[in-house]
Amino acid sequence: MTYHPPFRDMRFALHEVLDTASVLSSAGIEIDRDTIDGVLEGAGEICARVIAPLNGPGDVQGVRRDDEGVHTPDGFQEAYERYVAGGWPSVDADEHHGGGGLPLVVGSLIKEMLASANPSWALYTSLSAGVYRCINANADEELKQAFLPNLASGRWTGTMCLTEPHCGTDLGLLTTRAVPRGDGAYRISGTKIFITSGDHDLTDNIVHLVLARTPDAPAGTRGISLFAVPKRRITDDGEPGPANGVHCDGLESKMGLHGSATCVLRFDDAVGHLVGEESRGLAAMFVMMNGARLGTGVMALGVAETAGQAALAFSRERLQSRAPGSLHDPAQPADPIIDQPDVRRMLLTQQAWVGGSRLFLYWLSLQTDLRREATDLGVRVQADDLLSLLTPVAKAFVSDRAVEVSSLAMQVLGGAGYITDNGVEQSLRDARILPIYEGTNGVQAHDLLARKVIGDGGRRMKQLLEMVSQFTDRIAGTPELAPFGTALSTLTEQIRELNTELIAGAEQDELRVGTSAVDYLDLVGHYLIAWFWAQAAETVVTLGDAATAYHERQLALAHFYIDKMLPTTAALVLRARSSTAVLMNPAAIAG
Ligand SMILES: Cc1cc2nc3c(=O)[nH]c(=O)nc-3n(C[C@H](O)[C@H](O)[C@H](O)COP(=O)(O)OP(=O)(O)OC[C@H]3O[C@@H](n4cnc5c(N)ncnc54)[C@H](O)[C@@H]3O)c2cc1C
Structure with a gap:
């Protein structure tokens, strides 16, 4: 499958609707449109020409493991070398770690194109950025110096090691152990499964961020600490040294992402370095x-x-x-x-x-x-x-x-x-x-409704509703935008009422969140997409006669969204209000 980076669409979103450079500039972050476009085109080029052609073949060939370790599909290594040589991994990393210091939104554009080009390949780079940020935010200076420049440059990659055979969503159950060695470091032992990029042949070291439990830690999530565990220990001169007791015991065979190494990792007295404080690992992660x-x-x-x-x-x-009718072509x-x-x-x-x-x-x-x-x-x-x-x-x-x-x-x-x-x-x-x-998405929905909405009495959601209301007030005098204003105002009121009901309902019924969360998240998702399409419509309408065929297409899409897709929200509001008893009725499914 070929991939054409959608530069026009990306620029429309970034520059014309969101006015990214001005928003950043008004907040004191200087970057101009040309710089953003330069990154876009450079990254788009390597994505389309180098990385995308490996997507189909990489899926067929997949990853494999032998005595030497895990091997990525043909071409992945060379593409990675070119990616690193071009400085792409470090575009949005801090300058004092050798990064380009560009805004994180620019990093997101690159991530989007990498995922379009080759999602399996993209996963080798995307988690590294997260490991970089986690260590940067939580670790002491010594640890930062040991790991961050090599993560920023792409010389090393990173992983996040949470999941264990008996624990996925419920991390409080994890049993991987971290025992102090007496020299400030820890011995890490346990098995992690499903670890993306857990082992591979793209780099000479891998930094694993591992959640583990110290000997006297309390049960549950409060007793979890976070450790940086390199695949190969770091020598005094900062280079990868001997192996560090991290073994890839297997590759998961899976439905998709065949070019991505999803590993079973066994930590066997591996040397780990505490990131942040003991028992504060989940917050750091x-x-x-x-x-x-x-x-x-x-x-x-x-x-x-x-x-x-x-x-x-x-x-x-x-x-x-x-x-x-008229579209009929008699010559064909x-x-x-x-x-x-x-x-x-x-x-x-x-x-x-x-x-x-x-x-x-x-x-x-x-x-x-x-x-x-x-x-x-x-x-x-x-x-x-x-x-x-x-x-x-x-x-x-x-x-x-x-x-x-x-x-x-x-x-x-x-x-x-x-x-x-x-x-x-x-x-x-x-x-x-x-x-x-x-x-999982069910867990995200629970997080949104229970923690982010009910948890603060609806304060943050109220802010969002207020932002959208200000927008609808602004477009109220523009007749071409009336359908957008009407749809958004109606939804704003419906969500406002629903918030009040759900906050009160959750106090009276412990099943309310579980019953309503997924429909509520979908409702908010539709609301946001409607708001952004309305902003796109406003951008086009404001152009007047200067609007091109491209802009008219965006306006037509915005209308399609409002007319054909947004009406789903009426059902979502009803579903979010449905009785909790319906789901939990034991006559329907016995536990
Ligand atoms: C290809 C792949 C790559 C992965 N990469 C990584 C990685 O790099 N690092 C890593 O640590 N993990 C990784 N994972 C693991 C992944 O994050 C977990 O699979 C995921 O978090 C779900 O955990 P689980 O599979 O144990 O499902 P479970 O926790 O057993 O959940 C099963 C079902 O029950 C539901 N459920 C569970 N608890 C609740 C609840 N409280 N409320 C409502 N519903 C609930 C879930 O939503 C789900 O539908 C990867 C998995 C895959 C398949």
């Missing part, structure tokens, strides 16, 4: 997990983009049946399926999800820059509020959409989509993990 959850949303966007491109290209070529034996209303429904649905998600995710990535660097404290606090509130939506809503978009791509291709040659079945297989890892 959340720096990485929150970034990884937003990153999963971005990866989902990337996967959906490629599937959408394949469906669109196929629908233009495939001649089948007669198109309705049949018309392209792109002219069939139902095929258009599928294509437009894909494009509305991809375009709307792109706006949402770029905007949320921008908040990570504002939170980190804005000169104004109020801006930093608001960005932090928005990120904590909406990261679960970015992860869950967009990953569910990626599965939907990939599945629609298969539907557009018909039988050809189910056949492996055309690549969209790979997209669907690769996308299917996104709603599962980095905390």
Whole structure:
């Protein structure tokens, strides 16, 4: 499957709708449009020409393990060397660790294109950025110096080691042990499963971030600490030394992401270095997990983009049946399926999800820059509020959409989509993990409703509703935008009422959150996508006569979203209110 970086769409989102450079500049972060575009084009080039061609073959060949270790598919190593030589891993890392110091939103653009080009390959780089950030935020200076420059440059990669055979969602059950050695370091022992990039042949060292329990730690999540455990110990001169008791005991055989090494790792008295404080490991790891959850949303966007491109290209070529009325071409034996209303429904649905998600995710990535660097404290606090509130939506809503978009791509291709040659079945297989890892989407929904909304009495959600209300007030005088204003105002009121009901309901009924959470998250996801499409529509309408055919297409997509997709929210509101007894009725399913 070929991949064409959607530069025009990315620029529309970044520059025309979100005005990224100005937003950053007003917060004291200087970067101009040309610099952003330069990164976009450079990264797009290596993604399209070097990394994307390895996607299909890497899926067929997969990873393999022998006595020497784990081997990535042919070409992955060379592509990685070129990626590192181009300085791409370090674009948004801190300058004093050898990074480029560019805003994190720029890093998100690169992640999106990597995921579009080759999701398996992308995973070798994406977790490293999270490990970099986690160590940077939590570790002491000595540890930072030992690991960060090599992680920033891409010379080493990183992993996150949470999951164990008996513990996935419930990390309080984990049993990996960390015993002090008496010299400040710890001996780590235990088995972790499903570890992405746990072993491979791309770099000469791997930094594992491992959650483990010290000997007298309390039970549950409060007793968990975080350790940096290199695959090879670091010598006094900072180079990889002898092996460190980290063994890859197996590779998981899985549905998709065949080029990504998902490993069973056994830690056998491996030397580990405490990151942050003892028993505060989960909080430290959340720096990485929150970034990884937003990153999963971005990866989902990337996967959906490629599937959408394949469906669109196929629908233009495939001649089948007669198109309705005026689209009919008598010179052809049949018309392209792109002219069939139902095929258009599928294509437009894909494009509305991809375009709307792109706006949402770029905007949320921008908040990570504002939170980190804005000169104004109020801006930093608001960005932090928005990120904590909406990261679960970015992860869950967009990953569910990626599965939907990939599945629609298969539907557009018909039988050809189910056949492996055309690549969209790979997209669907690769996308299917996104709603599962980095905390399942059910868990994200619970996090949103229980912790982020009910947990603060609806304060952060109220802020979001207020932002949208200010927007609808602003567009109220523009007749062309009336459908957007009406739809958003109605939803704002519905969500406001629902918040009050759910906050009160959760106090009276412990099943309320579990009953309503997934529908609530979907509702908020739709609301956000509607808000961003409305902003896109405003951008186009404001252009007036200067609007091009490209802009008119964006406006048409915005209308499609509001008319054809947003009405789903009426059902979601009802479902979020449904009785808790219906789900828990033992007559329906016995426990
Ligand atoms: C390809 C792949 C790569 C991965 N990479 C990594 C990695 O790099 N590092 C790592 O540590 N892990 C990794 N994982 C593990 C992944 O994060 C877990 O699979 C995921 O967190 C879910 O845990 P679980 O599989 O144990 O499912 P379980 O926790 O057993 O959950 C099973 C089902 O029960 C539901 N459930 C469980 N508890 C609750 C609850 N309290 N409320 C509502 N529903 C609940 C879940 O939503 C899910 O539907 C990877 C997994 C895969 C398949």
